[in-house]
Amino acid sequence: MGAPTVSCHAVAPPRDESLGASYRTIAVVGPPNSGKTTLFNRLTKLRQKVGNFPGVTVEHHTGYVRDRDGKEVALIDLPGVYSLTPKSEDEKVAIDVLTGQMPGTPRPDAVILVLNSTNLHSHLVLAARVIALGIPTLVLLNMADELRKQGGQVDVLALARELGTPVALVSATTGEGVVAVQNFLSSATAGPEPLELPVVGSTRGYREWAVRVGTNANYRRPAAPIWTQRLDSIFLHRTWGPIVFAVVVIGVFQTIFAVGQPLSNLLQKFLDVTGAQLGNHLPAGMFQSLIVNGVWKGTGSVLVFLPQILLLFLVIGILEDSGYLSRAAVIADKTMSRAGLNGKSFIPLLSAYACAVPAIMATRTIENKRDRIATILIAPFMTCSARLPVYTMVIAAFLPDRPVLGVFLGTRALAMLGLYVLGFLMAVATARMLKSTVLKSKDAPFILEMPPYRWPTLSSLGLRLVDRGKAFLYRAGTVIMLVSLLLWAATNFPMHHGQPPAVQDSVVATVGHAIEPVIRPLGFDWKIGVGLITSMAAREVIISTLGTLHGVDAQSHATDLQAALRQELTPAGAVALLVFFAFAMQCMSTVAVVRRETNGWKWPILQFSYMTVAAYIAAFAAYNIVGHFVR
């Protein structure tokens, strides 16, 4: 290897290992982005979210490891902290758990402190504070691979002597040195060791101490990673930065149509064929109708969007794992500042492109309370993955695909891009309105750490896709199937002489017709109305609803969903539907998480009303304006 790094793995100052006792609860503590969750996942075999930017973990998660005697030890993964004085909600969670003030979580009797070995001096400041708590601590210097590659070094034994705790140089991704944790588990002593770190007072004092300790431990800081410099000189370039950003975004949408659509069509064919086969094997009658029209058609109409969803998550995964997200936040800071927020809010907003629920939780990293509320309130305007199938289907039904910029951009991708931009502009406008009135506050400082770029590994991306795919299938198999079933039942009610009614005489139609007057001005008929109601369960359900309604309707039975949709809606009505979906908050999980994160009903109710009214007005305007030009 040649690099002058201390290669020894798990070294500790001599400890009394005769006591067989083991720790029961161990907290994984450390600065943000130091690899705590990566280590936690490796030890517990769980799959909590990892990403290359500070603030990925915002909740505490518990997992279990076995010590050498086979006894279970609880490991608690925590959000990253810069110090022991919380300045944001996620830090408060970590510190509350660490100090035993989190209800429902036992006070940890040991700590695994995960530091980034390429940045030891700042991180030793945190180490001093944590060790001073008097809880038995194992210090892990993580990212040993990067330290070595960039020519850094540290003497682990010397550092262990300086700190009075066991220290090991590890790599959470490769597993190098992680056996140190096993040694630590079996080395529990009766009580905390008396530790006397000669540090007191100010952060500056701590820092001077840290440099001294680093010197005594022969610490040599590695060179700045050269690829990070090279990439940043493009990604953060005055002109190239934003251009690259735009090309990436356009590329994503084009891929979703150019690659996703054909795959999706294949899947559709497959489901059609299997559905027909299934029908042949079942005796004709109610049961056959239930399975084929209720379950298969309804659920299948959503399932076919799996390729698009996976492509979207692949892109989000690359953004999050590579470290580009923090750069995007820097680029977006200008725009966000005009909305009264700062670049920090952009990170949760970007993850809202996947789903608003984790995005709203991710706002915990925003220090300023009012900025945080504003970000929570605008997050559902970002186009989440549940809207993607709805957009894709309506666009594909009404807009022929023609090249706009050669193979790089077609009309459909452009329309999709337009809807994403529409949501974003609405978010920014709403934030501006909030931040200049009810949520006014002094400009919160924008301070954001830039992690080095890292290669997204195939396995981490693969696992993400598997997890997302599973979640999507689960959703299709539960919520969406359930709604399809209920809907099917409702279309067969009330029976006449043992025969199901025609769709237009069923309970569903009665309900749909009841709300028709309200949605008529938007160009929607009763079937769309029923879809709007069922989409409260999950946005995509509108597709399965229309699928089921058309499946059981003798007249449209044979046509595919897109053709049926063209009979249902005028082009103006289609635009209105898209706009409605862009703005409306049809998602009960989002309402619930907003209530939890804001500790009350005030904000979620306000948000829901605002978004619904905005969606209605905008859809009304769209229907009338577009209807004026297109007939």
Next chain:
Amino acid sequence: MIFNFIFGRRKKQPPTGASALADLRVGESAILSDLELAPPVAEHLMNLGFVPGLEVQVLRSGPGGDPRVYRVDGTEVAMRRDLTRHIRIELIGAPAFGD
């Protein structure tokens, strides 16, 4: 009009002296001397490594010149000028400013 409503107007920056981090140009380095910021903000910056006495370098500026990315002892941090204007520095052989 709508554009202005959504994005607002940019504010002009007041001129400053020559002894703040904001005055450095990209590529230049200096020694941090004082953080004239609200205590929690200063504390946070120190935890990130912005401790008086250490050398700081302006790594690059984002599109539009703000925020910029700074490096202290291996940590890279993006900050806006509204903060770096209040971070005092001493020059180390950098081109003279102001006087």
